[in-house]
Amino acid sequence: MPVDATPDPYADSIRFGQRLQILRTRRGLTRDGLGGLVGRSGSWVKGLETGRLKTPKLEVVLRLAEVLRVQNLSDLTGDQAPLSLFTGPGHPCLAAVAAAVNAFALTVDAEAPSAAHIQARLSKAWAARHSAPNHRAVLGGLLPGLIRDAQMAVRQSDRAEQRRAAQAALSQTYSLAQFFLAYQPEPALLWRVAERGMVAAQESEDPHTIGIAAWLTAQAHRDAGPGHFDAADTVTREAIIFLDPLLSDADDDVLAVAGALRFEAGYTAARRGESGTAWRHWDRAASMARRLPESYYHPVTSFSQAIMGAHAVTIAVELHAGGESVRQAAASDAATIPSRPRRARHRIEEARAYQLDGQADVALATLEQAHAAAPETIAYNGYAKRIILEEAESRVPARRQRAAGLAVKLGLLAA
Incomplete structure (x- = not known):
């Protein structure tokens, strides 16, 4: 490898701090930015990267992995923990x-x-x-x-x-x-x-088909990490511009996919930490949802009046607003979401809210509800796995046992 080439964070000889720095840089995050997303300081991140501080506990490593959107925990830790986190089986x-x-x-x-x-x-x-x-x-x-x-x-x-x-x-x-x-x-x-x-x-x-494809493409870009947020924004913006002139007399399906795109723009803004922009997009999406029949539910995007409460939880969670996340979770009603996998996904978002607010036991109970609704949804969700593995190391015996039981169900721990 040339001496001026970027090191490969997946090479076994690279220590945790070096991997952290490489992955942080690739995601376009500053030390202060990464530290803020995990409730720490930029100097703390620097201490990890330079080796002044030791590798943190598993719960902190999992939080870093979530923010950095690593596909496998070993990408961050090396051979110390070859655990798939954000990629399911x-x-x-x-x-x-x-x-x-x-x-x-x-x-x-x-x-x-x-x-x-x-x-x-x-x-x-x-x-x-x-x-x-x-x-x-x-x-x-x-x-x-x-x-x-x-x-x-x-x-x-x-x-x-x-x-x-x-x-x-x-x-x-x-x-x-x-x-x-x-x-x-x-x-x-x-x-x-x-x-x-x-x-x-x-x-x-076909406007409806174009809207669906744009909605999914934007999600793929956003989930690829901060370096792809601009691409996600471009796709949603172009699709919204294309659909907006059609909405005055559009059918419910076209209106719904346009509303779903509005929310996607807010979702990406929340990932960026742009609170005002995120909630403005949510407000626009909510106003479009109110134009739909109360019983309407889009078969692909799940956009509907019923889903807007779940979307509000997601915005608050992505903004790392623990108290607001819990308030939105209390206001939403997962029982009104007819789709089992989407209902399970909402329960996972609620669990993230409760954990952000320090309510670990409620978070685990909510994940149990997600598992009951759709086991395959939680098995493929990195956020759910992070919470479960973190609480499996809790100092509270009952909590640790409850988390371990979920981990066994998901195949994260041997029975």
Whole structure:
């Protein structure tokens, strides 16, 4: 390696402080910025990076890993803790879904189903996802056939209108695939699906499909870390500009996806620590939600009147406002969220709020509710795993036992 090259933080010979500095720099954070996000000072971060301070306890390491968005805890700690944190286990259906995405079958003799038929199957797939506790298993079984047929429908389209409809169905199939692939150990495959979904959406010229693809692409950028926040903002801004002129007489689905994009802009602002901007976007999204029927629930984004309370919890948590997070959690009602995985995700956000506020026992109880709603959601969620592992080292015996029980259920600890 050239002497002036950036060291690789994953090399075994690099100590914790050096890894911390490299990962912090790659995320575009100052020492003061990183310290503030974990409740410490910039000089404390400097002490870790220079080796003046020893490697902190697991609960602090987990908090640093969360802020730095490392995919595997060993990226930060070396061989001391080879634990996957923000990436879940590879699902048994992952190989079949990957094979379908990567297939390049140009000589299939079968006749493709119509775009309308594929859309009907997509509607059933989304309904099954929302109602199933093992939603990844459900999607993993449906996606290979859907991807194959949607790709084939595009290839066999011979009229412009038919091809646009097929592209919309293909894009929405890739959107479904992104929900399956999220937080699995295949980031390149996730990005390939996101990009293909966006291209197919643009080819479809359908505002609703374009909005969904933009919503998911923005999430992929944001979850890649602070260095990608600008890209996330660009995608949401362009999509909002595209959709805004259509909203005066738009149907509920287009209005909902526009509202979901507004919230995504607020979510990214909260990740940046921009409180005023984050809440302004939330307010705009809430006003759009109120234009929807009370019983309406968007099948992809979950945007609805019911979801805005959950979104408020997320904004407060991302801003690290413990008291406000708990107030928003108390005001929201997860029981009104019809989707089991989305309800579980909300419970995890509530648990983050309670832990921020120092209510560890309530946080664990809330994670138990998340597990009851959708075990696969919590198994793939890095925030939930961080809380559980941190409390598994609690000095309070009952709390430690409760956390250990959850850790066993998630496969983080041996039974």
